[in-house]
Amino acid sequence: MTKFRRLAIPAVILIEPRVFADDRGFFLETYQHSLFAEYGIPHLVQSNHSHSRRNVLRGLHYQKAPLAQGKLVTVICGEIFDVGVDIRRGSPTYGQWVGEVLSAENHRLLYIPPGFAHGFCVLSAEADVVYQVTVEYSPAHDRGIRWNDPTINVDWPVSEPRLSPKDLGQPLLADADNNFT
Numbered sequence: 001m002t003k004f005r006r007l008a009i010p011a012v013i014l015i016e017p018r019v020f021a022d023d024r025g026f027f028l029e030t031y032q033h034s035l036f037a038e039y040g041i042p043h044l045v046q047s048n049h050s051h052s053r054r055n056v057l058r059g060l061h062y063q064k065a066p067l068a069q070g071k072l073v074t075v076i077c078g079e080i081f082d083v084g085v086d087i088r089r090g091s092p093t094y095g096q097w098v099g100e101v102l103s104a105e106n107h108r109l110l111y112i113p114p115g116f117a118h119g120f121c122v123l124s125a126e127a128d129v130v131y132q133v134t135v136e137y138s139p140a141h142d143r144g145i146r147w148n149d150p151t152i153n154v155d156w157p158v159s160e161p162r163l164s165p166k167d168l169g170q171p172l173l174a175d176a177d178n179n180f181t
Contacts, residue, residue: 001018002015002016002017002018002029002032002035003015003016004039007098007100008093008096008098009084009086009093009096009097009098011086011113011115011116012084012098012110012111012112012113012116013039013040013041013110013111014100014108014109014110014111015036015072015108015109015110015111016106016107016108017029017030017107017109019107026107028107030072030074030109031044031072031132036072036111039111040113041070041072041111042070042134043134044072044132044133044134045132045133045134045135045136046132046133046135046136046137047130047131047132047133048130048131048132048133048137049128049129049130050128050129050130050131051126051127051128051129052122052126052127052129053122053125053126053162054122054123054124054125054126055121055122055158055160055161055162056121056122056161056162056163057119057120057121057122057147057156057158057161057162057163057167058119058120058121058164058167059083059117059118059119059120059144059147059167060083060085060117060118060119060144060145060146060147060149060152060154060170061117061118061119061142061143061144062087062115062116062117062118062143062144062145062178063135063137063138063141063142063143064141064143064177064178064179064180065114065141065179065180066141067135067136067138067141068114068115068135068141068180069114069133069134069135069137070111070112070113070114070133070134070135071111071112071118071131071132071133071134072109072110072111072131072132072133073102073109073110073111073112073118073120073129073130073131074102074107074108074109074110074129074130074131075102075103075104075127075128075129075130076104076128076129076130077104077126077127077128078103078104078122078123078124078125078126078127078128079101079102079103079104079105079122079123079124079127080101080102080103080120080121080122080123080124080127080129081099081100081101081120081121081123081156081157081158082099082100082101082102082110082118082119082120083097083098083099083118083119083120083154083156084097084098084099084110084112084116084117084118085097085116085117085118085119085145085152085154085173086115086116087115087116087117087145087173087176087178087180088115088116088180088181089178089180089181090181091115095151095152095173096152097152097153097154099154099155101123102120102129103124114134114135114180115180117144117145119147119154121156121157121158121161123157123158143176143177143178144166144167144170144171144176145170145171145172145173145176146167146170146171146172146173147161147163147167147170149172149173151172151173151174152173
């Protein structure tokens with residue numbers, strides 16, 4: 001049976017699906033609307049695939065309201081450290097983060113709800129990350145926070161991350177264009 005576990009920030013949910021494995025390989029369900037809806041995970045409308053090399057760090061990204069995205073993240077090849085940061089002003093966990101290792105071997109999924117910034121870094125030689133979102137991508141609402149913001153203080157397990165120019169130029173949380181409350 002699929003297991004759902006709320007993390008230290010209860011809005012973020014770690015999902016451990018039931019894996020049916022034999023000598024041919026394995027099968028698992030990565031999403032079932034009725035079951036996931038019981039845990040507050042809404043309908044997913046878009047699927048994205050990211051391929052990255054070791055030490056690549058992507059994030060911290062979010063879409064601001066009214067087109068805020070929830071993300072259901074899984075890894076189909078390799079291993080990542082996946083992070084969600086609560087950026088809902090007034091939340092008791094505002095500015096706090098949770099992180100989990102997701103890999104092709106552990107088959108875990110992480111749900112990051114709207115109102116959270118998301119990022120990950122690659123721990124393996126390469127990784128393929130697939131994430132489904134609750135709202136389609138909107139460039140006009142796309143925002144980010146600096147990956148190494150000292151007030152958030154994510155404990156990234158890479159010493160020299162490889163970052164895009166966009167991620168290098170993101171603002172600190174205090175200066176971010178964020179309309180979540």
